[in-house]
Amino acid sequence: MKISVIGTGYVGLVTGVCLASKGHQVICIDKQAEIVNKINSKISPIYEPGLEDLLSNVIEKGKLVATTDLKSAVMNTDISIISVGTPFGDGKIDLRYIESAAKEIGNVLKQKNGYHVICVKSTVIPTTTDTLVKNILEDSSGKKTGDFGLAMNPEFLREGKAVEDFMYPDRIVIGAYDQESFETMKKVYEDFFDSPIIRVNLRTAEMIKYTANALLATLISYSNEVSVICEKVGNIDVKEVLEAVTLDKRFNPRVNNQLINPGMVSYLRAGCGFGGSCFPKDVQALSAFSNEMGYPPFMIQATLEINNAQPYRLIERLLESLGTLENKKIAVLGLSFKPETDDIRESPSLAIIKGLLAKKAKVIGVDPVAIDNTKKKFPQNDSLYYSADYKNALKDADAAILVTQWPDYIKISPQEFKDLMKVPILVDGRRVFNKSAFEAAGVQYIGVGLT
Numbered sequence: 051m052k053i054s055v056i057g058t059g060y061v062g063l064v065t066g067v068c069l070a071s072k073g074h075q076v077i078c079i080d081k082q083a084e085i086v087n088k089i090n091s092k093i094s095p096i097y098e099p100g101l102e103d104l105l106s107n108v109i110e111k112g113k114l115v116a117t118t119d120l121k122s123a124v125m126n127t128d129i130s131i132i133s134v135g136t137p138f139g140d141g142k143i144d145l146r147y148i149e150s151a152a153k154e155i156g157n158v159l160k161q162k163n164g165y166h167v168i169c170v171k172s173t174v175i176p177t178t179t180d181t182l183v184k185n186i187l188e189d190s191s192g193k194k195t196g197d198f199g200l201a202m203n204p205e206f207l208r209e210g211k212a213v214e215d216f217m218y219p220d221r222i223v224i225g226a227y228d229q230e231s232f233e234t235m236k237k238v239y240e241d242f243f244d245s246p247i248i249r250v251n252l253r254t255a256e257m258i259k260y261t262a263n264a265l266l267a268t269l270i271s272y273s274n275e276v277s278v279i280c281e282k283v284g285n286i287d288v289k290e291v292l293e294a295v296t297l298d299k300r301f302n303p304r305v306n307n308q309l310i311n312p313g314m315v316s317y318l319r320a321g322c323g324f325g326g327s328c329f330p331k332d333v334q335a336l337s338a339f340s341n342e343m344g345y346p347p348f349m350i351q352a353t354l355e356i357n358n359a360q361p362y363r364l365i366e367r368l369l370e371s372l373g374t375l376e377n378k379k380i381a382v383l384g385l386s387f388k389p390e391t392d393d394i395r396e397s398p399s400l401a402i403i404k405g406l407l408a409k410k411a412k413v414i415g416v417d418p419v420a421i422d423n424t425k426k427k428f429p430q431n432d433s434l435y436y437s438a439d440y441k442n443a444l445k446d447a448d449a450a451i452l453v454t455q456w457p458d459y460i461k462i463s464p465q466e467f468k469d470l471m472k473v474p475i476l477v478d479g480r481r482v483f484n485k486s487a488f489e490a491a492g493v494q495y496i497g498v499g500l501t
Contacts, residue, residue, distance in 0.1 A: 051128050052074070052126065052127040053074050053127055053238065054079060054130045055069075056079045056131065056134060057135070057147075057151070058080040059096070060096055060212070061172070061205050063095070064101060065133055066114060067213075070108035070111075071104055071113070072241045074113070074238070078114065078115070078116040078117070079120045082118075089105065093105075097419050098210070099210060099211075120154050124155055124162070125158060127166075129169060129235070130155050131169045131203070132148065132169065132171060134148060136148060138335050142339075142342075143338070145182065147172075152168070152182075152190070153186050153190045155168055159187070160192050165197075165199065165230070167201055167231055167235060168183070169200075169201040169203050170183055173335075176254075176256040179255075183200070196227075199226075199227065199234055200252070201224060201225060201227065201235045201252075202256055204258060204259035205259075206262065209387075209388060219242060222248065224236065224249055224255065225250050225252040225253070259332070260335070263329055263333065264333050264350055268349065268353045269314070270321070271354075272318070273317075273318050273319055274360045276291065276320065276499070278363065280501075286500075286501075287499065288499025289499065297309075301318075321479055321481065322364060322398035322498070323398045324396075325395065326387040326391075326396060327395045330354075333353060334354060337351050362401065363498075364477050371475055371496060375411040378448040378449065380449050381443040381444050381449070382413060382414070382443075383416050383443070383456075384417055384452065384454020385417035385421065385423075385453070386420040386454055387399075387454070388455075389455050392419040392420040397420075397453075398479070402479075403434065412433055414435055414437060414447070415435075415437075416436070416437055416440050416459075418458070444466075447470070448472055449471075449475040451476075452482070460483070464488045464493050468493050476495055476496065477496045477497075480498075481498055485497060
């Protein structure tokens, strides 16, 4: 099929490239000529494992092209997928980019003959597609929904695993205005053989996405709340507690006497808290929307409050050990919110850097790919500098905080910490290191959920 994808951010570009790899003819649209030129030059503007190689392949095959010309793209395709940003700000979801995209598409539809489906893939609060988007499309096109198709197709992509998740999805959710909209969207995914396609209405599709993200975020905050209780009681290791709890067959069923160990269990682990482009803004948006509807979402709000506090607990634990952080050199190992991405949006590292600087510490941030993005948020200065070399960061440091589980960092030996650091103190914000091994090497170990 001929598909136009509006927005070449994280979701839009992955969607466009993966659909092109499945044989569809894809046009990606972005307002920034610099981004369009990069894509057409086979350079991915975002860091995502496997994406650039796939991008190069589909461009060479003539299956994908990028442009700034939305009108031409919509006129020459059968489906337009809206994948623009929906940030959270001023206490609510910001839908200005959705509104703009819908209006521009509608203006083109006014001049276009034939059936065209508009599909919202951006994460939007329930009622957005069947009210806001629908009304804008009708007003700007002069047509009625049904003359054109309308769908909502949420994404379920993990950063660092996005290509894999798109190509081998757990499920494909299609919210459709009518049967023709659904049948058209179904053709987009006809080559995704083993993935169940779930047809729902537009609002249900929107709510599925929010519910999925809020549930996973809640599991993380629940684990972190338990970790605080373990720290307060003393002589309890939250890691042992949660590992034992998740061996319950309702979490970890056995098949042929083998533990399944589902991915959901990985969210029941204590750490620095969640970040990224999805969980923080989506949970905030759902909370704000629920309040607007007249129901205060107590659990969802608590999930956010626990998460906001968690990074600062690591600083307090370190402060208890050192007494003061003023003029202390603290190495922050990992800046991206998770490994295999350069995304720092809402990363716990940002709160940790901010908190350390407020305590007048000297901070050195380390990351293999996310330094440039972090510098835009926190420019280098006399109290904050960066290095791609963890050894440089650890040299003569008074303490180190592991924030991101980059493979190179979790392989650092206790002896290396001991030899490089001025004061060998490690705050393990992800609970990946062995406490006994570090203490045997003479490194003071501070772990989340462990006193």
